[in-house]
Amino acid sequence: MNTLEQYGFTDRIDGLFSFHFPGPDVPEPARVIRADRGRVLVASRHGIVHLDGGNSLVTGDWAAIEPGGSVMGCLPRSSLLQRKRAYDPLSEAQILGANIDLLGVVVPLDRPLSTNRLERTLVAAWDSGALPIVILTKADLSTRFDDVVAETVRRARGVEVLTTSAEDRDGLEDLRGRIGAGQTLALLGPSGAGKSSLINALLGDHRQDTGEVRAGDGRGRHTTTARELVPLGDGAVVMDTPGLRGFALWDAENGLSEVFGDIEDLFGDCRFRDCAHDLEPGCAVRSAIESGALEERRWLSYRKMERELASLHRRQDAAEQRRHARSFHRVARDAALAKDFRNRFRETR
Numbered sequence: 001m002n003t004l005e006q007y008g009f010t011d012r013i014d015g016l017f018s019f020h021f022p023g024p025d026v027p028e029p030a031r032v033i034r035a036d037r038g039r040v041l042v043a044s045r046h047g048i049v050h051l052d053g054g055n056s057l058v059t060g061d062w063a064a065i066e067p068g069g070s071v072m073g074c075l076p077r078s079s080l081l082q083r084k085r086a087y088d089p090l091s092e093a094q095i096l097g098a099n100i101d102l103l104g105v106v107v108p109l110d111r112p113l114s115t116n117r118l119e120r121t122l123v124a125a126w127d128s129g130a131l132p133i134v135i136l137t138k139a140d141l142s143t144r145f146d147d148v149v150a151e152t153v154r155r156a157r158g159v160e161v162l163t164t165s166a167e168d169r170d171g172l173e174d175l176r177g178r179i180g181a182g183q184t185l186a187l188l189g190p191s192g193a194g195k196s197s198l199i200n201a202l203l204g205d206h207r208q209d210t211g212e213v214r215a216g217d218g219r220g221r222h223t224t225t226a227r228e229l230v231p232l233g234d235g236a237v238v239m240d241t242p243g244l245r246g247f248a249l250w251d252a253e254n255g256l257s258e259v260f261g262d263i264e265d266l267f268g269d270c271r272f273r274d275c276a277h278d279l280e281p282g283c284a285v286r287s288a289i290e291s292g293a294l295e296e297r298r299w300l301s302y303r304k305m306e307r308e309l310a311s312l313h314r315r316q317d318a319a320e321q322r323r324h325a326r327s328f329h330r331v332a333r334d335a336a337l338a339k340d341f342r343n344r345f346r347e348t349r
C-alpha cells in the first residue's frame with residue numbers, strides 16, 4: 001500500500017479527482033496531514049512532502065497539486081467540522097477538519113460527565129456531516145462505570161457509545177472495526193481525555209505525544225498542538241486534535257435538531273403558534289417539564305444553544321449589511337464618476 005492509500009486514497013477519490021479536475025493534465029492527488037498557516041504537510045504518491053501556498057487547505061482535505069508543485073484547489077469536502085472562532089468580534093468560522101467519516105466525541109471517565117459539553121459537541125458533530133460516535137475513555141479509572149455509561153447513553157440519544165481503555169487495551173478492536181479502509185475517524189474532546197493515548201493504543205506504538213493530567217483538577221496540559229492525520233496502516237485514518245476548551249457553535253441548526261428533535265417536536269403542540277414557551281397558557285414545553293417528560297436542564301441547554309445561534313446570525317446579517325452598504329456606496333460612487341465622465345465628455349464634444 002503506497003503512502004497516499006495509507007492516508008485514505010481509494011478508487012472513489014481517484015474518480016472524484018478526474019471528475020472535478022478534467023482535462024489532459026489531471027493534477028496529482030494529495031491528502032493534507034497537517035496545515036499550519038499556508039505551510040501544509042501532505043501525503044502524495046511521492047511520499048510525505050511539504051507544500052507552500054495552501055492557505056485555504058485544512059487537515060483532511062484532498063488537495064489537487066499541479067505538476068509544478070503548486071496547489072490548484074481541493075475536492076469538495078464530504079464533511080466539514082467547524083466552530084465559531086473564540087473571541088472573534090467578526091464572527092468567523094474556524095474549520096477544524098474536512099472529509100471526516102466518523103466523528104468520535106471523546107468523553108473521559110476519570111472526571112465527572114459534562115452533559116452540556118457532550119450535547120454541544122454532538123450538535124457540532126451532527127452538523128459536520130460526519131457520523132458521530134461517543135467514545136468513553138479511561139474505563140480503568142472509572143469508579144462509577146455503570147452509572148456514567150448509562151447516563152452517557154441516555155444523553156447521546158441514539159448515537160452509538162463505545163467504552164475503551166488505552167491502559168487495559170479494552171474496546172480497541174470494537175473501535176478499530178468501525179474504521180474501514182479509506183475512512184477517517186476524528187477524535188474530539190477536552191485536553192487530557194486520552195485522545196492521543198487511544199491512537200497510540202490502536203497503533204500499538206508510541207507515535208503521538210501524551211501528557212499527564214494535572215494533579216489538582218485532573219485537567220489536561222494541551223499536549224497535542226495541531227490537528228493531524230495518523231494512518232492506522234490499512235487505509236484507515238485517525239485525526240488527532242488538540243483538546244478544545246469550549247465549543248462555540250457555528251451554523252449548527254441541523255445538528256441542534258438532531259440532538260434535540262424531541263423538543264422541537266413539542267412546539268407544534270403549543271396552543272399558540274408563536275408560543276415563546278415561557279408563561280403562555282397551553283405551552284406543550286412547559287407541560288412536558290411539569291409532568292417530568294422533559295428535563296428542565298435539557299430545555300435550558302437547548303435554549304442556550306438556540307440563542308447562541310440566533311445571535312450569531314444577527315451578527316452575520318449585520319456584517320452582511322455592512323458589506324452590502326459598502327458595495328452599494330462603491331456602485332453609487334462608480335455611477336457618479338461615470339456620470340461625471342459623461343458630462344465632461346459631452347462638454348468637450
Ligand SMILES: Nc1nc2c(ncn2[C@@H]2O[C@H](COP(=O)(O)OP(=O)(O)OP(=O)(O)O)[C@@H](O)[C@H]2O)c(=O)[nH]1
Pocket residue numbers: 137138139140141164165166167168190191192193194195196197198209210211212213220221222223224225241242243244
Ligand atoms: N489509566 C489510564 N490513563 C490514561 C488512559 N488514556 C490516557 N491516559 C492518561 O491520560 C493522560 C492524558 O492522555 P493524552 O492521550 O495525552 O490526552 P489527550 O486527549 O491527547 O490530551 P491533549 O493532547 O492535551 O488534548 C496521560 O497521562 C495518559 O497516560 C487510559 O485508558 N487509562
Ligand SMILES: [Mg+2]
Pocket residue numbers: 195196197209210223224240241242243
Ligand atoms: Mg493529545
Ligand SMILES: [Zn+2]
Pocket residue numbers: 267270271275276277278280282283284285286
Ligand atoms: Zn410553548
